[in-house]
Amino acid sequence: MTNQFQKWLTGGYAQAEEDPGRIALDSLRAFEESGAGRRQFMAALGALAAGYSVNAVAQTIPGPGPFTLDATNGKQYPPQHGMKVMGPVNIHEIEQVSARTLDVAHFEYVSSGSEDEYTLTDNIRAYELTKLRQHVGVDVSRIDTSIDILGQKLAYPIILDPTTKNTVVPDGDRLAAIGAHGANAFYGVTNALAFVDELKQANQCPNWWICQLGHRNRQLAQTWAKQYTDAGAAWLGVTVDHPYTPNRDRNIRNKFHNYQSGVLAPVIPSLTWEYISWLKAASPLPVVVKGILNAEDAAAAVKYGADGIVVSNHGGRAYDGAVPTLVALPECVDAVRGRIPVMLDGGIRRGSDVLKALALGAKAVMVGRPPAWGVAAFGAIGVQRVMELLAAELTVSMGIAGAPNLAAIKRSMVRLPWEEYRL
Numbered sequence: 001m002t003n004q005f006q007k008w009l010t011g012g013y014a015q016a017e018e019d020p021g022r023i024a025l026d027s028l029r030a031f032e033e034s035g036a037g038r039r040q041f042m043a044a045l046g047a048l049a050a051g052y053s054v055n056a057v058a059q060t061i062p063g064p065g066p067f068t069l070d071a072t073n074g075k076q077y078p079p080q081h082g083m084k085v086m087g088p089v090n091i092h093e094i095e096q097v098s099a100r101t102l103d104v105a106h107f108e109y110v111s112s113g114s115e116d117e118y119t120l121t122d123n124i125r126a127y128e129l130t131k132l133r134q135h136v137g138v139d140v141s142r143i144d145t146s147i148d149i150l151g152q153k154l155a156y157p158i159i160l161d162p163t164t165k166n167t168v169v170p171d172g173d174r175l176a177a178i179g180a181h182g183a184n185a186f187y188g189v190t191n192a193l194a195f196v197d198e199l200k201q202a203n204q205c206p207n208w209w210i211c212q213l214g215h216r217n218r219q220l221a222q223t224w225a226k227q228y229t230d231a232g233a234a235w236l237g238v239t240v241d242h243p244y245t246p247n248r249d250r251n252i253r254n255k256f257h258n259y260q261s262g263v264l265a266p267v268i269p270s271l272t273w274e275y276i277s278w279l280k281a282a283s284p285l286p287v288v289v290k291g292i293l294n295a296e297d298a299a300a301a302v303k304y305g306a307d308g309i310v311v312s313n314h315g316g317r318a319y320d321g322a323v324p325t326l327v328a329l330p331e332c333v334d335a336v337r338g339r340i341p342v343m344l345d346g347g348i349r350r351g352s353d354v355l356k357a358l359a360l361g362a363k364a365v366m367v368g369r370p371p372a373w374g375v376a377a378f379g380a381i382g383v384q385r386v387m388e389l390l391a392a393e394l395t396v397s398m399g400i401a402g403a404p405n406l407a408a409i410k411r412s413m414v415r416l417p418w419e420e421y422r423l
C-alpha cells in the first residue's frame with residue numbers, strides 16, 4: 001500500500017493541494033497492477049481505516065477450472081474484477097487499451113510483424129477462414145478444459161508464450177508471472193532468475209517454462225539448462241526459427257532498440273538439431289522445440305529427441321511469407337504420429353480459435369501478444385484477465401460445439417476453407 005494513500009486515508013492530505021479522488025484512483029490502479037483486484041482494494045481500505053498496515057496481494061481466486069452450471073447460472077464465470085479491467089469485452093479491446101497506454105514505438109514493438117506482415121495477418125486469417133461444425137444432442141452441462149501435457153496438469157490448454165515483457169513495460173515479466181499465477185496458467189518466459197524466488201516466497205509463482213533462442217556452444221547451453229532446472233522451470237524450450245534478426249519495418253522506422261533495415265544481425269545461426277541432445281544430457285526436464293512449420297522438421301525434432309514441438313512462425317515476427325501456423329499444423333501432426341505432443345501458436349485471439357487448433361490436432365496452444373497487451377493495459381491483473389477470458393471463451397465454444405471435454409474435440413468439428421467450398 002502506498003504511503004501516499006495511507007496519508008490520504010489518515011487525513012494527512014486534508015490541507016494538501018492533491019486531489020484525494022485522484023490519489024485513491026492512482027492507488028487502486030497500483031493495487032490492480034500488482035495483481036490485486038477491486039475487492040482486495042476495498043478490504044484494504046477497511047483494514048487501513050481500522051489502523052492495520054496492508055500489503056497489496058495477488059488474486060487468491062483460483063483460475064478457471066472445470067465448469068459446471070450452478071446456482072449462478074454461469075454468471076460468476078470467469079472470475080470478475082474491477083470495472084476498469086472488465087471494460088474491454090475481448091482481446092481486441094484489451095489490445096486497444098494497450099495502444100493507449102504505450103507509446104507508438106512500444107505498442108508497435110509488441111503488435112507488428114516483420115516486413116510486409118503477410119505472416120502476421122495470415123496467421124489470423126487462417127482462423128477466419130476455418131469454419132466450425134458443431135455437434136448437437138450432447139450433454140454439455142459440465143465442461144472440463146483440463147489436460148496433462150509433459151508432466152503439467154493444466155486447467156485449460158492455453159499456455160503463455162515466451163515473450164520478453166520487460167521490453168514492453170518495466171517489470172513486465174514479473175508482473176505477467178503474477179497474472180499467470182492468478183489465472184492458474186502455465187507461464188512461458190525468456191528470463192526468470194530475477195524474480196522466481198521472490199514470487200515463490202510470496203506464493204505468487206505460476207508453474208513456468210523457460211525458452212531461449214539457443215546458445216553458441218555446448219557449455220553455454222548446459223550451464224543455462226542446469227541453472228533453470230535448479231530454479232524450478234518445468235520445461236526447457238528452444239526457439240529455432242530466428243537465426244537472424246528479421247527486418248521489422250515498423251520497429252526500424254521507430255528507431256526501436258537499434259533495429260536497422262537489411263542488416264545481417266546474427267542471433268544463433270549455428271544452431272543445429274544437436275542442441276537438443278546438449279540440453280537432454282544436462283537436465284531431466286522435457287525439451288520443447290518452438291518454431292516448426294512443416295512435416296520434415298516435425299519428424300526431425302522427434303528423431304533428435306524433442307519431447308514436444310510448437311508449430312510456430314514466431315507470430316509473424318520472423319520469416320515473412322511463412323505458412324500460417326493453423327495451415328502447417330495438420331502436416332506436423334501427421335508426421336509426429338502421436339509420439340510427442342504438438343502445440344501451436346500464432347494468431348490465437350479467441351476461445352474458438354483454440355478449439356479450431358485442437359480439432360486439427362494440437363494438444364495445447366500458446367499465446368504471445370494477448371498477455372503482452374494485457375500487462376501493458378492493466379499490469380498483472382490484465383494478464384490474468386486475458387487468460388481467464390480466453391479460457392472462458394474456449395469453455396463457451398466447447399459447450400456450443402458439443403464437446404464436454406478436450407478428448408471430445410474432433411477433426412470433424414472444423415471445415416478448412418477448401419473443404420467449405422468443395423462442390
Ligand SMILES: Cc1cc2nc3c(=O)[nH]c(=O)nc-3n(C[C@H](O)[C@H](O)[C@H](O)COP(=O)(O)O)c2cc1C
Pocket residue numbers: 109110111123161162163164168190211212213239290312313314315316317345346347348366367368369370372
Ligand atoms: C513482444 C514479443 C516478444 C517476443 N519475444 C520472443 C522471444 O524472446 N523468444 C521467442 O521464442 N519468441 C518470442 N516472441 C514470439 C512469441 O513467443 C510467439 O511465438 C508469438 O507471439 C505467437 O503469436 P501471437 O503473438 O499471435 O500469439 C515474442 C513475441 C512478442 C509479441
